[in-house]
Amino acid sequence: MKKICVLGAGSWGSALALSLAKKGYSITMWTLNQEQADKINTTKENINYLPGVLFPNNITLTTNIEDAVVDSKLIVLAVPSQAIRSVCKQIKPFVSKEQVLVDVAKGLEKGTGLRLSEVCKDELPENPYVALSGPSHAEEVAKDIPTTLVVASENLEIAQEVQDIFMSPKLRVYTNPDVVGVELGGALKNIIAFGAGICDGLGYGDNTKAALMTRGIREIARLGIALGADKSTFSGLSGIGDLIVTCTSMHSRNRRAGILIGQGKSLEETLEEVKMVVEGITATEVAHEVAKKMNIDMPITNAIYSVLYENKNANEVVANLMMRSKKHEMEEIVYDKLGF
The missing domain is CATH 1.10.1040.10 (N-(1-d-carboxylethyl)-l-norvaline Dehydrogenase; domain 2)
Incomplete structure (x- = not known):
């Protein structure tokens, strides 16, 4: 199975991890909270964010960000917008330029006014960047309620690759070059x-x-x-x-x-x-x-x-x-x- 890492174990990161896991990908999720990681690995449920939704065995939680990032095809940035720069700095020593950054946070950086693609470009300029957005509540995606999203990248080939990875009978994904x-x-x-x-x-x-x-x-x-x-x-x-x-x-x-x-x-x-x-x-x-x-x-x-x-x-x-x-x-x- 191809590995994908999800940085962040909140509701949206968890919902996307579930969707990708159902397609057969090996998902490593990273969290700062050891107690949260242990509880999810043991109970197979993210009780604080998606109660009642069980995680399959191909989702694993870790607090070691290097373990999460290394050898992952995609790096899904599912932390709050104001933490994007900090997380990019943390993963910089472990990232290869072929790995695609998929940002699923929605915000603008406080103090600079930068969009999140600009923040990522500051810290990881060689990595392809894709923004994933659209009308999507985590609670519904986690329960396989039909949802549509859009992936935006300046590189159409990369956008289409990410589109294929996320697309499923319950998740329809469009591409858009307008990041x-x-x-x-x-x-x-x-x-x-x-x-x-x-x-x-x-x-x-x-x-x-x-x-x-x-x-x-x-x-x-x-x-x-x-x-x-x-x-x-x-x-x-x-x-x-x-x-x-x-x-x-x-x-x-x-x-x-x-x-x-x-x-x-x-x-x-x-x-x-x-x-x-x-x-x-x-x-x-x-x-x-x-x-x-x-x-x-x-x-x-x-x-x-x-x-x-x-x-x-x-x-x-x-x-x-x-x-x-x-x-x-x-x-x-x-x-x-x-x-x-």
């Missing part, structure tokens, strides 16, 4: 999903959420196109597709966290209750800074930033959004010529 768009769609939709949760926590309804999602995808596209993305990517799986699933499902930790904020919980209380990384919180901070530097209008992102980092009242922030200066719906196309 910038796929990465930004995945990272920025977490901001809008967090906002959708705030609206739910405030007791708003379907009308509000539909407006937020519709204007949110335009806002995502506006920044994405300014950063070099293809506008069509945002109408695809990693754009509107991922936005829909993350804004509407209770599987979404970003939406769940937003609900708690909307109900009046503090950020600290929210993170304590969710007990998982909420990528939308950091993404809001980074996107706010990037948009400000580039003079890109992102009113929803700015509004969520003001709630999270300036202690603004959420109801008042929504009222201010509603009462901004009047606009023509399509004026971005007419005047800014963004084409979306």
Whole structure:
């Protein structure tokens, strides 16, 4: 069996490991937590993230990152976005240039504003890079509920190879050469999903959420196109597709966290209750800074930033959004010529 390593043993890394294991690959998962590794190896269940889903015998947990990486065909980066650089530094002594990095995290690096492909290129410049994204809850992938994903790479041959590895009767995978768009769609939709949760926590309804999602995808596209993305990517799986699933499902930790904020919980209380990384919180901070530097209008992102980092009242922030200066719906196309 060909070996694939998954760095990270959270819900998404575990779900993808299960999917690959069912295709016959030998999967080595790496975690920092020895207790977690021992428990999963013994019970064959990741009780903290995917309770009730059993791991087959061709998935093994280790805390030795060298053992995980060496001789692996793919290196799946399934750690939180802010840990990508650190993990790449750790594996650098053990990686050969033929090994493909498959990033499944969705975020922007705090402090630099870099996309995760740029972070990987900083640390492992010789390794082929693929971003895997799309509307996909780990809980559903782990239970073989039909799901579609997209893999993005500047190298079509590498993208097709990764497509073949992940493709199954329950997991349909498309390719896309637009790495910038796929990465930004995945990272920025977490901001809008967090906002959708705030609206739910405030007791708003379907009308509000539909407006937020519709204007949110335009806002995502506006920044994405300014950063070099293809506008069509945002109408695809990693754009509107991922936005829909993350804004509407209770599987979404970003939406769940937003609900708690909307109900009046503090950020600290929210993170304590969710007990998982909420990528939308950091993404809001980074996107706010990037948009400000580039003079890109992102009113929803700015509004969520003001709630999270300036202690603004959420109801008042929504009222201010509603009462901004009047606009023509399509004026971005007419005047800014963004084409979306």
